[in-house]
Amino acid sequence: MEQSHSVTDGRHLRAQQTRQKLLEAAREVFLEEGFHKATISQIIKRAKTGYGTAYVHFTGKDDFLIVLMEDVMAAFYSIAELPFHPQSRGDAERLILHQTTSFLNMAESERDMLKLFSEAIGAFPTVQKKWEDIREQFVLRIAQDIKYSQEQGLARKEVNPELVARGWFYSHEMYLWDIVKCQHKASLDEIAKTLASIYTGGLYE
Structure with missing residues (x-):
């Protein structure tokens, strides 16, 4: 035996x-x-x-790429999974700026692999579906952070957490692909500060 x-x-x-x-x-x-x-x-x-x-x-070269991207996205998920328990608006602003800066820096460091992924998204439904799954996982995590802030009386309670989370991630996604294509027209720090400022200014009281 x-x-x-x-x-x-x-x-x-x-x-x-x-x-x-x-x-x-x-x-x-x-x-x-x-x-x-x-x-x-x-x-x-x-x-x-x-x-x-x-x-x-x-099953094919798209399957190879999906598995490789899972390793890359694990690093992005680690940013989304950072503890988020702000006690004040200032705390929230610092945490959000840190997450945004980390996300954009990760996009730059993983540019080559993300470029491959962007090439495959339009050509393979399996890759497109994988990216949609990745997006939804981020949206869900961001929505949880927004709900926490609402429960703590820090964020506006009349807004829908999922809708805000979706818009927040879409703005990151747009800049992610700009960084991958080297089309961003400002430094990563400036982009991060602008995104974080707009977001916290509109959501936090």
């Missing part, structure tokens, strides 16, 4: 290692070739695996 368990664990470990090797190869090929020019054949050749092995783990 123990030998059977050991064999199973060994196979599982090898499968994990193969999957990771394929992901690393995919990342390298995507960054070198761009998403549209990259092929499964190039990825498989770089990873030194067979077609059958690759398709055991991934």
Whole structure:
């Protein structure tokens, strides 16, 4: 029984290692070739695996990109998940500015991977759906922060938290893609301060 368990664990470990090797190869090929020019054949050749092995783990190159983006977005989610328990409007302003600045800086540091993702969004429904899921997760978390501020008597209670959260994230999303395309016309600090100022000025009492 123990030998059977050991064999199973060994196979599982090898499968994990193969999957990771394929992901690393995919990342390298995507960054070198761009998403549209990259092929499964190039990825498989770089990873030194067979077609059958690759398709055991991934359904296509969009699947490779989605998994890679999950790792990138985990870092963004960590920003959204930062503790948010302001005791005053000043506290809220400082926390929001910190989150906004961190989000924009993350967009810049992950520009190459996000650029690949933007190329694929319009071409693959699976990637489009993934981005929509990412957006909704952010909106939900932001709405929770707004509700907390309303309950503490810091934010206007007559506004709908989800609607405010959606507009707040959309403004970040617009600047995220501008940063990815190197089209932003101001420094990240100036953009962050402007966004945070407009947001807190309209929401907090």
